[in-house]
Amino acid sequence: MHDGQPRDFRASLLAMCGISLVMLLSSLEQTIVGNALPSIVNDLKDFDLYAWVATSYLLASMVAIPITGRLGDYYGRKPFVLASTLIFTLGSVWCGLAREMLELVFARGLQGIGGGMVIGSAFACIPELFPDTHRRLRWQIILSVVSSVANAAGPALGGYVSSHYGWRYVFWLNIPLGFIALLFAWRFLPYFPPRARGKPRVDWPGAVMVAAALISLQLLVEWLPERHLQLICGLAGILAISAVGLCWWEPRARDPLLPGALFAHHALRKLYYLALLIGGVMFSFFIYLPLLFQGGYGFAASDAGVLITPLALCMTLGAIVNGRLVTRIPNPSLLPFLGVSLLLLASLGFAFIGTRAGFSSLLALTFTAGCGLGFTLINLTLFTQSLTQPQHMGIATAMQKSLRLVGALIATAVMGTLVKSLYQFNVTRIFTRAGQVQHIMLYNDPQMLIRSGQPIDALHQTLLPLARQALLHAMSMSLAFVALLAVIALILIAKLPSIPLSQKTSDK
Known part of the structure; x- marks a missing residue:
């Protein structure tokens, strides 16, 4: 060969x-x-x-x-x-x-x-x-x-x-x-x-702008419900600058x-x-x-x-x-x-x-x-x-x-x-309707539904089906x-x- x-x-x-x-x-x-x-x-x-x-x-x-x-x-x-x-x-x-x-x-x-x-x-x-x-x-x-x-x-x-x-x-x-x-x-x-000869030419500015755009977009989507105005505006600005920068730079890159x-x-x-x-x-x-x-x-x-x-x-x-x-x-x-x-x-x-x-x-x-x-x-x-x-x-x-x-x-x-x-939203709605308002915070994280190897007491046997219903909705x-x-x-x-x-x- x-x-x-x-x-x-x-x-x-x-x-x-x-x-x-x-x-x-x-x-x-x-x-x-x-x-x-x-x-x-x-x-x-x-x-x-x-x-x-x-x-x-x-x-x-x-x-x-x-x-x-x-x-x-x-x-x-x-x-x-x-x-x-x-x-x-x-x-x-x-x-x-x-x-x-x-x-x-x-x-x-x-x-x-x-x-x-x-x-x-x-x-x-x-x-x-x-x-x-x-x-x-x-x-x-x-x-x-x-x-x-x-x-x-x-x-x-x-x-x-x-x-x-x-x-x-x-x-x-x-x-x-x-x-x-x-x-x-x-x-x-x-x-x-x-096949290519000469000095390698990699579009590093393009790669940085793509990464910045994707990271800011993901954080923007995840944190938008939190309604932190300054943070949201900052991420939106990074996203906009990266997108505009890509549109300007890519046609000019070798x-x-x-x-x-x-x-x-x-x-x-x-x-x-x-x-x-x-x-x-x-x-x-x-x-x-x-x-x-x-x-x-x-x-x-x-x-x-x-x-x-x-x-x-x-x-x-x-x-x-x-x-x-x-x-x-x-x-x-x-x-x-x-x-x-x-x-x-x-x-x-x-x-x-x-x-x-x-x-x-x-x-x-x-x-x-x-x-x-x-x-x-x-x-x-x-x-x-x-x-x-x-x-x-x-x-x-x-x-x-x-x-x-x-x-x-x-x-x-x-x-x-x-x-x-x-x-x-559904946990609050379903628990309130079932008269379990005091336990809303206990099940406010879906993590509670995937606990493994832990005993389930009488309280959780009552609340767990309600929380599962909330997750299914x-x-x-x-x-x-x-x-x-x-x-x-x-x-x-x-x-x-x-x-x-x-x-x-x-x-x-």
Whole structure:
């Protein structure tokens, strides 16, 4: 392999195994933590930072993806695959050792840097390993399936591990996997000489302004109900300055973080909007359905893991079926239209299923949502690559992944604000109606609903059903927001032109 190019099927397979192992780590972490979050809050307290445990990871990943992709053009991909795996593993160690929620938030941010570097490097390796479009499509589908399998295993694994061994082992599980992935990638992934020459040009001002805009936006959404006028005005000012600064700077930057050429095609713009919306729907499910199942319906973490597993498992099944169909039908856009329709159906089901929903009904809804994601996510990436010029392939793919995380960041912040505010409103209303005004403050934090391993006295046996009812009402209205995102996505897909993948990527 003197030129870094795999010469036979075995070499290609071993190289992809190295990439897949690294990708598996990042994908597993996206879902395994969601079902452990209630246990984490129960131990470390501070429900106000519930959403930040997830969004700090997403924020760091979003900024790391395009920067890593650009640096990989100058230094090659393999060093960043190795560095990302090491950073991710070290972040996992720190997460497992965290003693308070704020520390865990920062540790998750370090994990997010590693996870973002994985995405920015791993997917960019595929066009180098497989320049032929037909083979590239096959391996992209395989890598997406690997990611989906990891997502599928995450919820059940997170519920089981946190129930039987404690939530810290959810992070410590990454340590041996991380070292195996590191060794495998170092041994078998070939080094391709960088295509770009000269001094690396990274849009650091753009990255800083993007990070400032996203952090201020999330804090603004979370703290708006607190009505601290000076703080709100300050955050709104930072957001406005960052947004205006990006609009002014990006067209003038030599290598902008957000290249204008990627937004020139109207269909590509729709695909980026869809990435924002679908990312918001997906992560709202992964982060807040465990709270609904454990806090609202009272299921144990292991049972909640079983309930959430079909959400990711059916992503795998949907992606496999989608891969067989997408190049064989005249209008591939019908598949994501079907997928978003299923997501809308599931969102409405969770929002209006009521307080007496059974295990089987909730399982059917997560099954529906998982199939919807399976028919949607991979197509957004394939459509983006089909519409993008070869010289923009890497950054366009990174943009699709990054915007999905941006949508997740914004949506989970909105969900966190809605859930907390609506829960406190409903606790006051329901407890007052039941003549339990003196106990409102006791249950004013949803954290009380996910206590584990603690005896329940007679008072709590009376109050707990009232508080669960309050959380279910709050989650119902919050999930209606997720349904709204799905409605907007469905309208966008309906206006998406036919993208003939079969002409460029069909198997022969």
